[in-house]
Amino acid sequence: MSERTAICPGTFDPLTRGHLDVVERAAALFDRIIVLCAAHSGKRTLFTLAERVELARAAVAHLENVDVDAFEGLLVDYVRDVGAHAIVKGLRSIDDFQHEQQMAMMNRRMLPAADTVLLVTAPHLQYISSSLVREIWALGGDVDGFVPAPVAEALRHKRRQSQHS
Numbered sequence: 061m062s063e064r065t066a067i068c069p070g071t072f073d074p075l076t077r078g079h080l081d082v083v084e085r086a087a088a089l090f091d092r093i094i095v096l097c098a099a100h101s102g103k104r105t106l107f108t109l110a111e112r113v114e115l116a117r118a119a120v121a122h123l124e125n126v127d128v129d130a131f132e133g134l135l136v137d138y139v140r141d142v143g144a145h146a147i148v149k150g151l152r153s154i155d156d157f158q159h160e161q162q163m164a165m166m167n168r169r170m171l172p173a174a175d176t177v178l179l180v181t182a183p184h185l186q187y188i189s190s191s192l193v194r195e196i197w198a199l200g201g202d203v204d205g206f207v208p209a210p211v212a213e214a215l216r217h218k219r220r221q222s223q224h225s
């Protein structure tokens with residue numbers, strides 16, 4: 061049987077422990093995972109695309125079958141180009157579900173060959189979101205429990221930089 065590849069797309073600004081849990085579980089379900097950082101041209105991000113890719117790489121370094129890439133444009137174009145079979149996303153709540161269901165249906169309409177797989181977030185990580193991590197960090201709070209160690213270190217570095225500028 062041919063290798064089964066799945067894409068885990070997201071903005072990952074920054075990548076959280078919730079994201080990492082989904083990637084780890086997807087890596088156990090598929091032969092190969094590509095964590096795909098979206099450029100998100102319309103949105104101002106805390107970390108640049110290059111920084112988000114670097115941090116994702118550091119966070120998944122322990123997973124042999126996981127690669128990290130960046131993209132700009134339509135997700136289904138990337139999925140088609142690499143011949144992936146699935147798009148994997150995490151599902152925390154009913155709000156997530158409404159948004160994810162709509163995107164899954166749109167993507168399926170554009171690329172029927174790839175299915176979206178929604179993994180229900182582990183209960184102890186359900187409340188974590190990148191936006192709240194950014195808010196807590198911006199207000200001087202401790203976010204170490206919400207993000208993988210390399211991301212926590214990058215956030216500390218960014219804080220030191222902003223204090224000295």
Ligand code: PNS
Nearest residue numbers: 069070071098133134135136163166167
């Ligand atoms: O982590 P996020 O911010 O919820 O990720 C959203 C993302 C990047 C997966 C989504 O916005 C996306 O797929 N963007 C690429 C552009 C695209 O294909 N848009 C049509 C979606 S139906």
